Amino acid sequence: MPLTFDFGPENRPDVLAKRAKTPVTLLAGFLGSGKTTLLKHLLENQHGLRIGVVVNDLASVNIDSQLMRRYDHGLVEIAELQNGCVCCSSADDLFSAVQTIVMRSKDCPFEHILVELSGIGDPQAIRCNWALATDCQLPAAMLTQLAKVITVVDASAFLADWRDTRKALERNGSAEHDGRGRGKGYSTSREMVGNLLAEQIELADVLVVNKCDLAKAEELSKTLQTLRAINPTAELCQTEFARVPSAVLPPVPIGLKIQTAGQEKGYSWTQTTKEVQLKMPIEKHVKGKDIDFTLRKGSLTLGLKLREVAKGVLAGEVANADDAMFEIESIGQERHVLLCLEKKEPGMWSSLWKQSGVPACGHQHCNGHCFQAKPVRIASEEGRPFWSFVFQRRRPFHGQRLQHLLEEWQDALSCSFDIEQEVLEVDSTSQAALQGVLRSKGFAWSTTEPLRCLRWSQAGRCVSCAPEDYWWQPLNSEQRRFRLSYPGAEAEFRELQQKWHHEWGDCRQELVFIGGSEMVEETIVGLLEECLLTDAEFEEFKVTTSQLKMPDDEFGVEELFRETEALEVSASQQEEQANSDDADTAFVRSLGVGCKLQDSAKFEAVD
Incomplete structure (x- = not known):
């Protein structure tokens, strides 16, 4: 729940x-x-x-x-x-x-x-x-x-x-x-x-x-x-x-945009949660018989004979449309027709009139002038576009070899991003290939943390590969049930089913590399594969990790489910008690006791 x-x-x-x-x-x-x-x-x-x-x-x-x-x-x-x-x-x-x-x-x-x-x-x-x-x-x-x-x-x-x-x-x-x-x-x-x-x-x-x-x-x-x-x-x-x-900024959703007042040609209007007021200026010789006024529950016409000023379908319905009347107020230049409309349901209308449509962009306020910048593919300095590749394997990294590669990578990036000197000479082809990586990220699996997913992230000269969440595969049914209660975890788990391995579940290497012309996929893949366990090491890894289990105290599973079961039992008991009280009340009523009381009356028996 x-x-x-x-x-x-x-x-x-x-x-x-x-x-x-x-x-x-x-x-x-x-x-x-x-x-x-x-x-x-x-x-x-x-x-x-x-x-x-x-x-x-x-x-x-x-x-x-x-x-x-x-x-x-x-x-x-x-x-x-x-x-x-x-x-x-x-x-x-x-x-x-x-x-x-x-x-x-x-x-x-x-x-x-x-x-x-x-x-x-x-x-x-x-x-x-x-x-x-x-x-x-x-x-x-x-x-x-x-x-x-x-x-x-x-x-x-x-x-x-x-x-x-x-x-x-x-x-x-x-x-x-x-x-x-x-x-x-x-x-x-x-x-x-x-x-x-x-x-x-x-x-x-x-x-x-x-x-x-x-x-x-x-x-x-x-x-x-x-x-x-x-x-x-x-x-x-x-x-x-x-x-x-x-x-x-994002467009204003339909139903959220609210206009509290407006000044149109020939009239003005304001609104509150309960009513709408329209004011139409008139000349001093205009009388009530010269006013053209028609009101239905969802439409309005207001103007002078032979000259409509305000006409259309209202944004909401009005109450007591047949009884609505206009008034002529003030004198001289301030003379105007005042019309007060009572709203059928309290609340603010989006505007006075029902909108016939919204601009194609979705904005209600842009008047057709909308900022829609389109992504432009920008080439690298050498004329070749940036590109990317993905490294995927179902075998863990050897912890020490992976650490050595990360240190070598850090040294290579430190050389290429040296502040005093734009680019320094590199010692090897592997360092040159690593320098070409602009950004890399993803998930890694290592012998140092066999039960936990390592978050791989490299941006510029910053390289990190640190443990975060546990893999789903080593969790038992209760631990998995507990983790699925986290917001968004169920959707994540369903998506992982497409990548699920029959033996290793979601444990994997999945790294994305983005770079320019200097990035050589074959060299980088070779460096990563050298860090993977060999066949003999992998067989030994299977034996040493076969008995590894996730302790329940990492999730607090037992205590949580005990509390949950206690709450469910308590709720069930309260429901049974309420049903029992209803049955007792019905029996007493069948005997004619309290038959004149309303069903909603609250009373209790005393000794």
Whole structure:
């Protein structure tokens, strides 16, 4: 049974499921890339939209007079986080802030929510937290949807950060954070910063290449090549001072866009949750008999004889249409017709009139001018495009040989990415091939941790291969059942069935390599195969690991299921008691006792 919470009748999951979801956009990027400048630009250029904002440092936004006016009119709402990064120690604070923004105005919801991550914020961690909150049916998650990740890249500093993370670590590594949900007590490392830079790019739907005016032409070209190699599908936007098109944000879902007032030719209108008011200016000689007025429960005509002013199908139905009357108010130049319409059902309409359609792009506010940057395949400096290959095997690595290869790889990358000298001579063909790898990632299986999956990640000169989750294959039925209760685990397990081996299950080598013309697949595959166990070593490995079992205390399986069974028994007993009480009440009623009482009356017997 999934974990759920009771937030009151208005926030029941079946009620929230019927409401339109507010799109949430994550703004990612290292410190100094221009995230705050982008945020401020978006807030100042999204006219007519209600935007909620979650930031780590409110002072950095620097709310000026223009933004303050929108803030005062309720078009912008800003929530500040002060307790840490929203992707780890303050994930609960993030949902609390989003919850506050979403629930602050149920009748006129915000149409966008922007979340500015810290410099080392991991968008993937946010996605995992959002999936968990959705499974737990938290209102903040059920009323929102992670729609887009926008990553800002500093064109003048990206290559230096990619080649060597020391300066990036100085800018971003002051907070104790590891990007994987662990908070204080885990310091930022160079490897973490390098891999986070790659992951922020890989997970982006839009890559904003900022500060293009500060980058040299060759530097900008190499930056674009690298970004496109790492993420070939993201929309790419080159900017100065983070001036992006306003339509870079996701479209407002139908049913969420709400217009509270309007000024049309010949009339104006406003609405509340209960009524709609129309005002039509008229000249001083116009009398009531000159007004053309027809109202049905779903349509309206208002104007003067021979001149229709307002006519169409209303966005909602009105109550007591036959009894509705208009009034003529004021005198002189302020003279106007006032029409008040009572809504049949309380709530805000998306606008006064029913929309006949939405632009093909899905935006209700773009008027056909929509930013749709198409990915462009960028060739490498030598004219050959970046390319990739996958290394897959069903045999573990020898731990010591793998460690030696990783150290050799680190040395090769340190030479190629040396800060003082752009490229140094290499000692071997293998080092030259390793230097050609721009990015590699995947899963590895090693004798050092036979029951655990190693997460392989290399970005620039940062190489890591560290144990993370346990493989599914060595888990017994109860442990597997426990793990399947995690959010998203069941979908992951079903997908693994296509790769399942009859003997080794999901244990495997699955590594993806991305590089340019210097990357030689045959050489790299040869180096990796030398690290695999030989036939004799593999047979010995089978014998030594045949008795390995996962201890239950790693998962807390026994205690959890004992508590779960106790709760089920308690619920069953309560249900049986309730059924027994109903039977006793029916028997007493059959004797004529309390026959005049209402069924809902509450009473109890006393001695």
